[in-house]
Amino acid sequence: MRTDRSGSGRHATAQDGARIGFEARGTGEPxxxxxxxxxxxxxxxxxxxxxxxxxTTITFDYLGTGSSDGPKGAEWSTRRFARDVIAVLDELGVTRAHVYGTSMGGRVAQWLALDHPHRVGALVLGCTSGGGDGTVPTDPDVIRALNTDTGTRREALTDLMVGPHRRWSHTGPLNLLGDASMSDHARRAHRRASAAHDAWAALPTIGRPTLVLHGTADRLTPPGNGVRLAERIPGAQLRLFGGARHAYFLERRQEASAAVLAFLASHTMTPA
Known part of the structure; x- marks a missing residue:
């Protein structure tokens, strides 16, 4: 599969008519x-x-972020976001794709594999949880730090994402702290959608090859969540990154990306 590398965005239409912005770049399996x-x-x-x-990497803007719509009457849930991904794949004419989701994206990825298994090749779940009874809860002190004023919250979130070494050695923007263009309504809706995620009972029925990745110093989503996910999903592999925080994929970029690439290469898709 070949796509335009210019990065120009496109839109798909969700089931409720919302416009979902997306972008495809690269060459090869989706x-x-x-x-x-x-x-x-x-x-x-x-x-x-x-x-x-x-x-061919496919990224998209969740409802309420980037170039996607953010209607107040919309359903906001990780399961709904998974359906929006299907709308994007349909728009691109992609019948099956590998899926790599991190944090809330990992929760969305679980529903893709559960509700639309024929559309998923290999599955990679990073710094995420299965929700429900399988959740290892976040320390209340962490939650309190994220419920403070904007400046303090941003600093607390940065510290949860990456350690001091990553901040000192990379001076560019950290695009992990939330979309500044979001409305307060959309931000609250995202928070509720992620917190309400519960695929725990269904996880044993995931039949796609699965790799679970997690940093051992992740205080936002404690690493026990990754361990439980890997134990819950049949045949899942687990890779832990010692000392890495929530954004292990930045702090340990070389190792993390190599692990994902090796896993995907071992699960080349056959035509649907």
């Missing part, structure tokens, strides 16, 4: 990259090149 809560497709900017030389 790979959907799913961002974290309250973030647009820009979440993947720092590492997207790692995959675009081997795969």
């Amino acid at each position: 790979l959907v990259l799913l961002a974290g809560q309250a973030n647009s497709r820009r979440w993947w900017d720092p590492v997207r090149a790692d995959f675009a030389s081997s795969y």
Whole structure:
């Protein structure tokens, strides 16, 4: 599969008529990259090149972020976001794609594999949880730090994402702290959608090859969540990154991207 590398955005239409912005770059088998809560497709900017030389990378803007619509009457849930991904794949004419989701994107990816298994090749779940009874809860002190004023919250979130070394050695913007263009309504809706995620009971029915990735120093989504996911999904592989925080894919970029690429290469898709 070949796509325009210019990065110009396009739109798909969701079941409720909402316009969903997306972008396809690269060459090869399609790979959907799913961002974290309250973030647009820009979440993947720092590492997207790692995959675009081997795969057609597909990123999209969740409802309420980037160039997507944000209607107040819409359904906001990780399961709904998964249906929006299907709308994007349909618009592109893609019958099946590998899926790599991080944080809330990993929760969306679970529903893709559960509700639309024939559309998913290999599945990669990073820094995420299965929800429900399988959740290892976040420390209340972390939650309190994220419920403070904007400046303090931003600093707390930055510290949860990456450690001091990553901040000192990379001075560019950190596109992981939320889409600044979001409305307060959309931001709250994303928070509720992610918190309400519960695929735990259904996870044992995932039949796609699965790799679970997690940083051992992740305080936002404690690493026990990754361990439980890997135990819950039949045949899942687990890779932990010692000392890495929530954004393990930045802190340990070389290792993390290599692990994903090796896993995907071992699960080349046959025609649907």
